[in-house]
Amino acid sequence: MRTPLGQVRGLGAARSGTDHFWLQRLTAVSNLVLSTVFVGVLVSLAGDSHASVVATLSNPIVAILMLLFVISVVVHMRIGMQVIIEDYVHAELPKLLLLMGNTFFAIVVGLSAVFALLKISFGV
């Protein structure tokens, strides 16, 4: 049973509509492009010295693409893990705590990687 107002809002039972679904697809597409770049960068850097890794990562084009990669990946993995938690954890409190932990993890991973990339770019 849906009220006319609910239908117009289109937010459904989760109160967030299709945002989650759409963001997962949006970041899936950006991940495809950016992770290809990421793998390319890593293959070219594999086993290199610190100086050469820093030189490559501080190239503005490489740095921007790596930053975009990190942001896109972190958003994608956060909402992906959210679905896994919601699928398997049904008790309210553990679910809530895991969902919080999931967000914290994604923020810590994202911010650490972004900070490191910026520090490398602006000079170690």
Add this chain to the structure above:
Amino acid sequence: MASSKAGSNRPLSPHLQIYRPMLSMMMSIVHRITGAALYVGSILLVIWLVAAASGPSAFETIQSIYGSILGQLVLFCYTWALIHHGLGGVRHLIWDTGRGFDHQSRERLIKGGLIGSIALTVLIWVVVYATHGATG
């Protein structure tokens, strides 16, 4: 919550175990597993980047760990997980458009994803070893 109590007597959908394992079903499960593995593995990228940002000696330490046999094995599996999840993602994006649901296309997409992920992973590591020798 009241709703979870009310739902406890309801019939459940059949458990996974009663089905004969099918490739499509295994690929779906592995898609989720690789996603979770990549989630955890993102720590490896953060450690590598933070080490690089910290200076040569920290970076040296991490490179030698990642360059060890165990490190290489983990990174190889990580590469496969990334590519498998990526190709699985492409398959799901195709399915999102309503295409590729007939038996033949379904099987092709599934087998292509599996074979493609293995082939690409091996290719990437062949390129890494060919251009760098032992790596990190």
